[in-house]
Amino acid sequence: MATQSPQPSEPFIAPQGAHIDLDGHPTDVLMRLEHPRVALLGGLLTPAECQALIDCARPRLARSRTVVASTGGEEINADRTSRGMFFERGETALISRIEQRIARLLHWPASHGEGLQVLHYRPGEQYHPHYDYFDPAQPGAATLLSRGGQRVATLILYLNQPALGGDTDLPQAGLHIAAHPGNALFFAYPQAHPDSATLHAGAPVLEGEKWIATKWLRERVF
Incomplete structure (x- = not known):
């Protein structure tokens, strides 16, 4: 019986080369940084996949919420003005295909996300600087960590290009x-x-609109 390879200790992108073949889907590593651990990837989604995500999501949009660290709940917050x-x-088949591609890219099970x-x-909407992990010192941490443990990495997928702003x-x-x-x-x-030096923000969109998809990876099955 074949021995199953152990799960890596953290998500990562293999260092070899600037081109990754994800079972026939070509993706390019455009930039890497060691601290913070950052990589910019080109072509992870096709134009058709980007548009399909936008079309499927549009009817279900609602005002975005943020985590309340003191309780583990959620709230509408002026720092985050997107929908x-x-x-x-x-x-769906589209979501499953993208999730499996991400799992292969980051060497992290799709179940752990x-x-x-x-x-x-x-225009004018943004997300002020924040960290994606849950502060273990906050009272609501036990609630937030009870499903899948701590967040360990973030993947932001860009679905379109704003006319101006939105970095x-x-x-x-x-x-x-x-x-x-x-x-x-x-x-x-x-x-x-x-x-971790992963403080990040979604800068205001100045002209046009911005669509992104975000995947948060967890320590354990979510």
Whole structure:
């Protein structure tokens, strides 16, 4: 009987080369950074997949919410002014195909991730600087960690290109990533601490609109 390979300790993108073949889907590594652990990927989604995600998400959009660290609940927060929705994991053939592609890319099981969230930003809308991990020192941490443990990495998939603005900013790293359809931004935070240098923000859209999809990876089955 074949021995199953152990799960890696954290999500990662294999370092060899600038081109990755994900079972016939070509993806390019456009940029890497060691601290924070960041990679910019080209062509992770096709134009048709980007449009299909937008079309499927549009009728289900509602005002985005943020986590309440003190309780583990959610609230509408002025820091986050987009609208969004979540797909159930494996909800459609399209979602399942994208999730499996992400799992192969990051060497992390699809089961160890939240459902894909699609977000829509109109002119003036943004998401102020924040961390994606859950602060273990906060009273609501036990509730937030009870399903799947800590978040360990984020993948932002860009579905379109705003006419102006809407960059993803990582101020601790001095990075400003422009949205480009099909590209994706990966960053990992093996420790739930500001030392991860993964503070990030969605800069205001100045003209046009921005569509992204976000995948948060968890320590365990979510």
